[in-house]
Amino acid sequence: MALYSMKEILADAQKRGYGVGYFNAVNLEMVRAYIEAAEELDSPIIIGTAEALLPIAPFDWIVPAMLEAARRAKVPVAVHLDHTYHFDLLMQALRAGFGSVMYDGSRETHAHNIETSAEIVRIAHAMGVGVECELGSVGGLSDEAGHEDKMVYTDPAEAASFLESTGADFLAVSIGTVHGVYKAEPRLDIPRLQKIRATVDVPLVLHGGSGLSDADFQNTIAGGIAKVNVYTDVILAAKRALAEHPDAVYTDGVCLAREAMKQATLKKLRIFGSAGKA
Numbered sequence: 685m686a687l688y689s690m691k692e693i694l695a696d697a698q699k700r701g702y703g704v705g706y707f708n709a710v711n712l713e714m715v716r717a718y719i720e721a722a723e724e725l726d727s728p729i730i731i732g733t734a735e736a737l738l739p740i741a742p743f744d745w746i747v748p749a750m751l752e753a754a755r756r757a758k759v760p761v762a763v764h765l766d767h768t769y770h771f772d773l774l775m776q777a778l779r780a781g782f783g784s785v786m787y788d789g790s791r792e793t794h795a796h797n798i799e800t801s802a803e804i805v806r807i808a809h810a811m812g813v814g815v816e817c818e819l820g821s822v823g824g825l826s827d828e829a830g831h832e833d834k835m836v837y838t839d840p841a842e843a844a845s846f847l848e849s850t851g852a853d854f855l856a857v858s859i860g861t862v863h864g865v866y867k868a869e870p871r872l873d874i875p876r877l878q879k880i881r882a883t884v885d886v887p888l889v890l891h892g893g894s895g896l897s898d899a900d901f902q903n904t905i906a907g908g909i910a911k912v913n914v915y916t917d918v919i920l921a922a923k924r925a926l927a928e929h930p931d932a933v934y935t936d937g938v939c940l941a942r943e944a945m946k947q948a949t950l951k952k953l954r955i956f957g958s959a960g961k962a
Contacts, residue, residue: 687762688728688754688760689814690911691814693728693730694910694911696728697910697961700961702958705914705956706914707915708731709750711741715753716942718946718949719731719754722757726759726960727958727962728760728961729761730763731753731762731764732765735766767786768786769788774787775807787816787817798849801815801852802851815852816854816855818857818858820836820837822856822892836858840876852886853887854886854887859876861891877909887910887911888910893914894920901952902955924944
């Protein structure tokens with residue numbers, strides 16, 4: 685199949701009431717695991733990278749691999765740039781062929797977030813690329829100085845005006861999830877999500893999907909989430925597989941890790957309801 689845009693994939697998900705998984709990749713084995721899982725279940729999928737991951741997998745190495753794998757896939761695959769804070773990197777992604785990018789202005793003032801988001805949307809739309817923005821803040825990530833982002837819940841009353849002012853195509857919302865490993869059982873504010881869904885019509889995005897229960901995923905998708913971001917659960921699956929086979933040689937370890945990541949992806953795609961939706 686041809687490379688799809690995230691906008692195309694999420695439009696169908698929102699229309700039919702299922703969720704689509706977004707998975708970060710830092711090497712070819714992760715890309716392969718994701719796409720093999722999606723093909724096995726006949727599911728659409730979104731893969732990508734983020735600014736914080738580029739020191740591990742440089743842009744010029746991982747991006748061509750993802751784009752080519754997506755073009756060759758038997759199911760719809762979109763390639764997306766997640767959490768990005770710098771204008772130059774966003775422009776690099778636009779030129780490289782990403783179908784969508786995320787500008788994360790959650791560390792800025794509300795006014796600055798709106799102003800910068802609107803400018804990036806204007807440029808991206810001129811190039812036919814969709815933009816995801818964040819309102820509020822999903823905690824857990826750290827900036828360049830090592831300061832950890834604090835959770836700030838998305839205000840439903842601000843959602844519509846934020847989208848009207850920025851023109852963003854997708855809205856990442858903060859309803860109680862965090863990035864990385866949860867230190868306590870997450871408590872999601874589903875009524876808040878439902879209020880946001882009632883005020884806006886763009887696809888909503890849930891960050892911090894790793895560590896949530898099956899019921900959490902089902903409740904958030906029923907509440908209006910169309911895209912679910914997962915990364916930590918996948919790499920932890922690979923870590924467990926390698927720990928169970930400490931004497932495996934490198935090539936065997938690669939295969940073990942890839943299969944574990946594929947199985948973790950299969951599980952998520954089934955939970956999200958995207959199986960058979962390609």
